[in-house]
Amino acid sequence: MIGVATIGVFALGWTCVSGPSPERAVRDLISAELAGDAEPIWASLQDDERTYYGLDHDRFCQFVVSYLRPRMKRLQQEGQITVSSVAGTKGARGSVHVIMPDGERTLLRGEVVPRSGGFVSTEPFSALLLMAALSSTPRIAGELHAERTYRCLKAEQANLEAYGITGIYSEQYGLESWDATLKRQAVRVSIQQARQSNAANRSR
Numbered sequence: 001m002i003g004v005a006t007i008g009v010f011a012l013g014w015t016c017v018s019g020p021s022p023e024r025a026v027r028d029l030i031s032a033e034l035a036g037d038a039e040p041i042w043a044s045l046q047d048d049e050r051t052y053y054g055l056d057h058d059r060f061c062q063f064v065v066s067y068l069r070p071r072m073k074r075l076q077q078e079g080q081i082t083v084s085s086v087a088g089t090k091g092a093r094g095s096v097h098v099i100m101p102d103g104e105r106t107l108l109r110g111e112v113v114p115r116s117g118g119f120v121s122t123e124p125f126s127a128l129l130l131m132a133a134l135s136s137t138p139r140i141a142g143e144l145h146a147e148r149t150y151r152c153l154k155a156e157q158a159n160l161e162a163y164g165i166t167g168i169y170s171e172q173y174g175l176e177s178w179d180a181t182l183k184r185q186a187v188r189v190s191i192q193q194a195r196q197s198n199a200a201n202r203s204r
């Protein structure tokens with residue numbers, strides 16, 4: 001389910017900025033995301049992501065500077081980035097609470113595992129993209145997560161297409177067109193609405 005609290009819907013992978021330790025690497029990556037720092041985010045992209053999105057270094061960095069950065073700067077960091085080691089993968093995970101412009105509190109997550117020459121992040125680029133887009137879409141009272149996400153994607157589609165983002169890439173679906181993404185999200189809206197209706201009926 002797509003939502004502010006469950007941002008990691010599209011399963012991608014990132015090659016994270018290398019560091020002296022996995023804990024430092026995941027902390028640096030989350031800091032770069034919060035700041036909209038183009039170079040570390042570019043360095044974090046998996047080769048498949050670059051291929052599917054079709055953005056070279058300069059175009060991607062322009063997208064980060066012009067689109068992602070101003071939207072991420074709307075978020076207010078709450079507290080420090082917390083990190084912990086992941087013994088099973090010899091990696092690390094981290095997270096930090098952020099407050100959206102409409103006052104909603106959510107979590108920005110990161111996780112890295114070691115690879116030759118650095119680390120690979122298991123958190124999706126699309127998660128960061130969605131969080132940035134949602135900062136432009138204040139929640140309507142009583143609105144479901146799926147409803148807000150659908151409204152956000154619909155509103156931001158033209159902006160993203162202007163930067164060459166013609167769809168969302170995931171390991172599960174590949175590069176999915178906006179029409180296909182919106183269609184899947186509309187199904188999620190219907191499912192959430194049905195669950196909400198059933199819960200309301202049971203409480204009567």
